[in-house]
Amino acid sequence: MDRGIGGGSTMNSTTVTSTLRRVGRFLAPLAIAMALLFALWYLFLVAFPQVGPRVGKSPVDVWNYLFTTPTSHVARANLLDNLQITMRDAAIGFTAGIGAAVIVAALFVLFASLEQTLLPIAVLLRSVPLVAMTPIIVLVFGRGVAGVTVMAGIVVFFPALVMIMAGLREAPRQAQELVEAYGGSRWSALYMVAIPSALPSLFAAARISVPGALIGALIGEWLGSGEGLGSSLIKAIPRYQYNELWASVAVVTIVSIVLYAVVGVCENLVLARFGPTAGNTP
Amino acid sequence: MALTSVHRRDFFRYAALAGLAVGGTGLVAACASSDSSKSSGGSSADGSKFGTVAVQLSWIKNIEFAGEYFALEKGYYKDGGFGNVDLVAGGAAGTGVEAGLDTGKIWIGMSAPQLTAPAVLNGLPAKIVGATYQKNPFAIVSSAAKPINTPQDMIGRKIGVQDSNQLVFGALLDANGIDAKSITVVPAQFDPSPLANGEVDGWVSYVTNEPITLAAKGFPNHAMLFADFKLPLVAETFTVKQETIDNERDKLKAFLIAEIKGWTDAIGDPAESARLAAEVYGKDQNLAVAEQIEEAKAQVGLVVSDDTKANGLFTITQTLIDQNIAALKAAKLDIAAGDLFDMSIINEIYTEHPDLKI
Numbered sequence: 028m029d030r031g032i033g034g035g036s037t038m039n040s041t042t043v044t045s046t047l048r049r050v051g052r053f054l055a056p057l058a059i060a061m062a063l064l065f066a067l068w069y070l071f072l073v074a075f076p077q078v079g080p081r082v083g084k085s086p087v088d089v090w091n092y093l094f095t096t097p098t099s100h101v102a103r104a105n106l107l108d109n110l111q112i113t114m115r116d117a118a119i120g121f122t123a124g125i126g127a128a129v130i131v132a133a134l135f136v137l138f139a140s141l142e143q144t145l146l147p148i149a150v151l152l153r154s155v156p157l158v159a160m161t162p163i164i165v166l167v168f169g170r171g172v173a174g175v176t177v178m179a180g181i182v183v184f185f186p187a188l189v190m191i192m193a194g195l196r197e198a199p200r201q202a203q204e205l206v207e208a209y210g211g212s213r214w215s216a217l218y219m220v221a222i223p224s225a226l227p228s229l230f231a232a233a234r235i236s237v238p239g240a241l242i243g244a245l246i247g248e249w250l251g252s253g254e255g256l257g258s259s260l261i262k263a264i265p266r267y268q269y270n271e272l273w274a275s276v277a278v279v280t281i282v283s284i285v286l287y288a289v290v291g292v293c294e295n296l297v298l299a300r301f302g303p304t305a306g307n308t309p
Numbered sequence: 310m311a312l313t314s315v316h317r318r319d320f321f322r323y324a325a326l327a328g329l330a331v332g333g334t335g336l337v338a339a340c341a342s343s344d345s346s347k348s349s350g351g352s353s354a355d356g357s358k359f360g361t362v363a364v365q366l367s368w369i370k371n372i373e374f375a376g377e378y379f380a381l382e383k384g385y386y387k388d389g390g391f392g393n394v395d396l397v398a399g400g401a402a403g404t405g406v407e408a409g410l411d412t413g414k415i416w417i418g419m420s421a422p423q424l425t426a427p428a429v430l431n432g433l434p435a436k437i438v439g440a441t442y443q444k445n446p447f448a449i450v451s452s453a454a455k456p457i458n459t460p461q462d463m464i465g466r467k468i469g470v471q472d473s474n475q476l477v478f479g480a481l482l483d484a485n486g487i488d489a490k491s492i493t494v495v496p497a498q499f500d501p502s503p504l505a506n507g508e509v510d511g512w513v514s515y516v517t518n519e520p521i522t523l524a525a526k527g528f529p530n531h532a533m534l535f536a537d538f539k540l541p542l543v544a545e546t547f548t549v550k551q552e553t554i555d556n557e558r559d560k561l562k563a564f565l566i567a568e569i570k571g572w573t574d575a576i577g578d579p580a581e582s583a584r585l586a587a588e589v590y591g592k593d594q595n596l597a598v599a600e601q602i603e604e605a606k607a608q609v610g611l612v613v614s615d616d617t618k619a620n621g622l623f624t625i626t627q628t629l630i631d632q633n634i635a636a637l638k639a640a641k642l643d644i645a646a647g648d649l650f651d652m653s654i655i656n657e658i659y660t661e662h663p664d665l666k667i
Contacts, residue, residue: 077413081432162500166508170495253496261472265405267428 046299053291061284084273092270105259106274110282112255113244119172120179120247121240125233127180128187135188136195153185157243161250174251179243186239187232194228195221223301230294237286241279358390359560365397365406365418367473367545369499370591371518372604374419375582376441378590380571389563396590400499405473410435410550417564420548422633423476426642426649434551436651439565439623440543441572443614445536447477447544448516450504453529457511460485460538466510469497474513477535477542480640484539504528517607525600539639541632543625544611554651562658569622569658569665576613576667579605613667621659621666625652 065086072083084092093103135142157178168174198221206216248257260275355361366374377396380386386394397415399406406418407428425437449468451457457466460481470478475494482489495509501519504512505528512519520532535542547568553561575582583601587594616626625633634646659666 079411079413081428082408082411162502166506250496250498253494258496262475264408265424265427265473265476267405267407267431267433269408269431 042299046296049299050292050295053295054288057284057288057291061281064280064284081267082269084269086277088270089274089277092274102271102274106256106271106278109254109256109259109275110278113241113248113257113279114282116172116175116244116247116252116255117179117240119176120243121183121233121236123176124180124183124240124243125187125236128184128191128232129229131184132188132191132195135192142192149185149188157181157246158250161246165251170251170253172252175244175247175255178247178251179240182239182243183236187236190228190232190235191225194225194232197228198224226301227294227298230290230298234287234290234294237290238283241283241286245279355392357387357392359563360391361393361395362391362416362564363395363397363409363414365409365415365420366399367406367419367421368399368515369594370396370398370586371594371596372582372586372591372601372608373515373517373545374590375575375586375605375608376568376572378571378582378585379574380567382585382589383571383574385567385570386564389567390560391564391567399473406548407433407435410548416553417547417549417561419545421477421544421546422542422637422649423480423640423642424473425546425548426637426644427476429648430642430644435548436551436554437543437546437548437625437649438554438561438651439547439568439655440625441545441547441623442543442611443617443625443629444611445534445540445542445544446515446517446611447474447481447535447540447542448514448520448532449511449535450501450514450520450523450530450532451511452504452507453531455510456531457533458531459533460487462533463487463511464491467493467495467508468511468513469495469501469503469509470513471497471499476640477540478513480542480636480642481535481538481540483641484636484639504530517604517611521603521607522597522600525597525603540636541629542636543629543633547623554654558654561654565623565655565658566662566665572612572622573665573667575605576609579609618667621655623655624659625650 068086072078072085075083091099093099093106096102135146160181161178164177165174168177202220202224203216206219211219244255245257248255249261252258256275256279260272263269263271263275364377366377368374374396377394381394381396397409399419405424405428406415406420407425409415409418411428411433419441420437422437425435429435449457449460449463457463464487468478478494479489481487482492495503497503497509497512501512501514501523503509504519505523505526514520514532516532516534520530523530547565549561579602582605583598586605587596587598587601612622616629617624620626630646630650630652634644634649637644637649
């Protein structure tokens with residue numbers, strides 16, 4: 028017997044096609060959105076001409092800054108160094124945030140009283156602006172990786188918590204009872220029913236957490252660690268290096284969209300395993 | 310059923326993208342916004358000769374702008390033909406004066422040579438037409454128990470540096486031959502409590518500001534002046550676009566005359582300066598009047614020098630200009646004096662109104 032709900036069969040050409048179609052359906056709007064973003068960028072500069080050519084840089088300016096001028100290799104190296112730091116910060120924050128969200132969501136679903144007590148507090152904490160909390164976070168966790176991780180983790184944690192909780196609750200009761208009726212343990216019920224049925228929510232949470240983790244990391248770097256893109260792009264302003272600023276923003280945005288797409292493709296590949304409509308049915 | 314689910318998935322997808330876009334533009338907006346949406350070029354819509362102008366301050370509204378408060382309070386700007394003058398507060402991560410000038414958000418700003426020079430080198434036609442502070446006000450404040458007496462003392466220690474002051478701090482290191490990698494720079498905002506609670510060993514500040522507020526809060530401290538270590542930069546400079554000098558010379562002169570009057574009052578009355586800062590213009594900053602009086606007194610030493618007694622407030626002697634250019638060069642900002650400073654306006658004012666000299 029095949030694992031999971033939906034009874035996926037061995038990969039034949041039909042499922043491969045449907046998987047591809049599924050991935051395509053996910054990627055197409057994303058590509059359009061990316062193109063729209065560039066259009067918006069141009070429109071912004073056209074709509075606000077007072078920004079001027081020294082402060083407002085177009086995609087072409089950024090391209091030239093990064094690739095065609097004699098100092099482009101320096102600019103690229105500098106940007107990549109900072110990007111690496113930001114990616115590291117965001118990745119750790121993302122992992123910590125999602126990990127914590129999964130554990131807390133499981134606890135909340137298992138113990139309803141815990142949820143009733145703590146969820147309102149979590150929601151309250153969520154509404155405190157991150158920037159205002161930074162001095163305290165920095166004081167407690169320091170300005171190193173730990174502090175930045177907490178910042179990025181906080182951004183990731185709350186939306187992920189709510190979505191994963193919803194996912195775990197959606198585990199079909201009948202399927203769980205079926206496992207029990209055939210003599211399966213609670214663990215096999217969790218493994219065979221609850222986890223697969225929570226997968227769509229888990230992936231959705233992971234997907235929307237990608238930009239969140241990056242934003243959290245940038246804020247953490249700006250106000251906390253003083254390294255990475257979050258810091259360098261702010262420091263570019265007093266140096267009047269608006270090419271660097273725009274290039275940094277563009278690179279972070281593109282990286283964010285690409286990572287979002289990668290998570291989305293993984294999601295679609297995994298969910299296709301559970302049947303062509305997995306993740307599309309509640 | 311399936312259709313609504315698809316919508317839900319799309320919703321997540323677009324929500325994430327929208328979040329990304331908002332986050333991205335938020336960053337850009339944070340860098341490019343100031344709270345003034347008023348006309349910056351000045352219009353006569355209010356019936357005045359020169360209309361309303363926006364002035365970008367280099368810092369939050371504290372005692373550093375006492376002369377501007379007096380000029381507003383006593384109507385010197387209005388007497389000069391201005392409908393109103395908007396003072397736009399700056400901050401540790403606020404927009405620079407130069408970006409404000411470039412984007413037309415402000416008409417004049419309080420800046421500094423190390424901030425104006427990079428903008429000019431990047432093509433912004435702007436110049437410094439006067440300087441309120443004759444002496445570099447920047448200092449490294451440290452605990453009296455673990456004082457930083459020389460730039461070398463900073464090696465291996467943590468220094469809090471505001472984003473807008475990265476350049477001047479870098480210039481200090483360059484001028485004294487210190488490797489930036491030997492110091493841990495910690496991002497700072499305007500509140501120096503990280504120094505008071507021991508998180509950092511030193512804090513970039515104005516000698517007139519943080520040392521006094523920290524001492525008042527019971528934190529004995531030591532201030533190492535940048536000016537004593539090869540960085541004799543002027544500060545609180547009046548920076549304008551070249552087109553203002555070329556096309557609005559009378560307006561600029563009228564503005565500077567109002568400033569001279571305001572600052573003359575401020576120098577003469579530190580107590581009233583402090584009251585205006587703490588109780589009127591910087592009311593929301595929770596400034597303590599007693600501390601602001603101390604700062605106002607200390608500030609007089611930066612604004613008034615033998616040179617200004619001879620030549621008038623805001624003037625910069627050629628010797629001082631040359632020292633500034635040399636200091637900038639040490640910080641890898643290679644700019645000609647004529648591209649950064651234009652003293653012709655302020656000198657003209659004192660030739661026409663010799664009575665304005667203190």
